[in-house]
Amino acid sequence: MRTLTLAKAGLNKLRSHQLELKASDFDDSVKPLPPGEWCFFTSTSGECWVGFVNPLIDEKFACAHVLEALPSGAVGTFSPEVFIRGRLVRAFERRRRFTGYEANARMFYGASDGLPGLLVDVFSNAAIIQINTAGIDRYRELIRPVVEELASVEGFFLDNPKYREKESLPTYSERAFPELAVQENGLRFQIRPEVLQKVGFYYDHRENRLHLMNFLGRLAKRPARALDLFSYAGAWGLSALRSGVDEAVFVDQGDFGVEVEAALRLNGLEGKGRFVRGDVFRFLDDSLKENQRFDLILCDPPAFAKSSLQKHQALDGYSKLHRKVLRMLSSGGLVAFSSCTQCVGHAEFQKNIAEAAQKEGRSLQLVYAGLQGFDHPVPSLEDRANYIKSYFYIVE
Ligand SMILES: C[S@@+](CC[C@H](N)C(=O)[O-])C[C@H]1O[C@@H](n2cnc3c(N)ncnc32)[C@H](O)[C@@H]1O
Structure with missing residues (x-):
């Protein structure tokens, strides 16, 4: 493995635990290195780190990921293969600390588990x-x-061209995936390979959906009608039905009718749900015109911004959505507002909801504030890997 000497700027970053470096953070040029080369990064005072470099990345962005500081003496015996295996084993062990995460979980979550750019989602099959x-x-x-x-199931690659092209990585064709069998919080789902999105299942809200089930179980009067907006395979609505809600309408623009029907059948809830394929904003406008109301609304949209440059636009989108949802909720109803937009923080998201309620003349009682599940580990709210927010309110 080659050694690159750190410039002062790079050294300062590493000393303050910033683990992504630009070409200008090195005294040596990264240009001659092949993409993905694993290297040692050293300071003139003898400190050493290990990581990998991709010189094909635009100079404005980070081209090196630093993985770990190495004690002097470890350099001669360091092996990327042993390191990667160790990180995978550790990540699986971390999940197995918690019941419910032994299988059917995100078993590897990129830099949070020590290998930036690697995601592993495990399903029943x-x-x-x-x-x-x-x-x-x-x-x-x-x-x-x-x-x-480690997972005792067959592994398949799902190359996402959107992310890979930034690193000039090709997209390889892969053998056909099976229909995914998923279990979460005692519920079963089945996802056809042709509708698989960038992840097979949104495990990130597992703890929030579990809390929804517990919360509904503690209400003196269960909500009768639920609306699952941006439903995908119906994980939120199914959690509500499992907890005694009478009926649920699932709305998504994707082709997930088969998934929702399968989930209803697999969980003994046939006849309790209906899938509507279409745009959520249009569905809300049409239903408001028809004077429809729901007692429980579960609102889990896609990310509204890719970077903080689009934050303003994302907050506008949330504002429109939250106002329409609040108009649809019956008095005393429960709403779960969720967000996976990384650049919108918890305080901003809550403020957005509070302002929407004020404009709609509704009063809120916050009854739950939730984060991503334990298989998406983060060290703090401020960490970049922390993106999930979920707030439950009783609305009058
Ligand atoms: C974050 S995922 C939802 C995950 C889902 N709630 C779950 O827990 O499994 C966002 C979903 O929104 C859908 N979607 C995006 N924009 C939409 C729109 N304008 N109207 C309806 N569905 C939309 C996508 O097809 C995707 O299934």
Whole structure:
């Protein structure tokens, strides 16, 4: 493995635990290195870190991911293969601390688990592996068998061209996926391979959906009609039905009618739900014209901004959505507002909801504030890997 000498700026970043470096953070040029090269990064005072570099990344952005500080003496014996295996084993062990996360979970969550660009989602019958950095892509064929051994299911790559092209990585064709069998909080789902989105299942809200079930179970009077907006396979609405809600309407623009029907059938809830394919904003406008009301609304939209440059636009989108949802909610009803927009923080999201309620003349009682599940580990609210927010309100 090669050694790159850190410039003062790079050294300062590493000393303050910033683990992404630009080309200008090195005294040596990164240009001659092949994409994804694993290197040692050293200071003139003898400190050493290990990481990987991709010189094909635009100079404005980080081209190096730093993985770990190495004690002097470890350099001679360092092996990327042993390191990657160790990180995978540790990540699986971390999930297995919690009941409910032994299988059917995000078993590897990128930099939070120590390998930036690697995501592993495990289902009852398959593991889906996504790789978005050149440094990890080099070890594709090492990672698959390790995942298969740890998860005891077959592993499949799901290359996402959107992320891979930033690293100039090709997209490989893969053998056909099976229909995914998913279990979460005692509920079962089935997802056809042709509708698989960038993830097979949105495990990130597991704890929030579990809380929804507990909360509904504690209400003196269960809501009768639920609306699951941006439903995908129906995980939120199914959680409500399982907790005694009478009926649910699921709305998504994607082709998920088969998934929602399968979930109703697999969980013994046939006849209690209906899937509507269409745009949520239009559905809300049409239903408001028809004077429809729901006692429970579950609102889990896609990310409204890709970067903080679009934050203003995202907040506008939330504002419109939250106002329409509040208009549809019957008095005394429960709403779960969720967000996966990373650049919108908890305080901003709550403020957006409070302002929407004020404009609609509704009063709110906040009854729950939730984060992402334990299989999406983060060290703090401010961390970049922390993106999920979920707030439940009783609305009058
Ligand atoms: C974050 S995912 C929802 C995940 C889902 N609630 C779950 O827990 O499994 C966002 C979903 O919104 C859908 N979507 C995006 N924009 C939409 C729109 N304008 N109207 C309806 N559905 C939309 C996508 O198809 C996707 O299924």
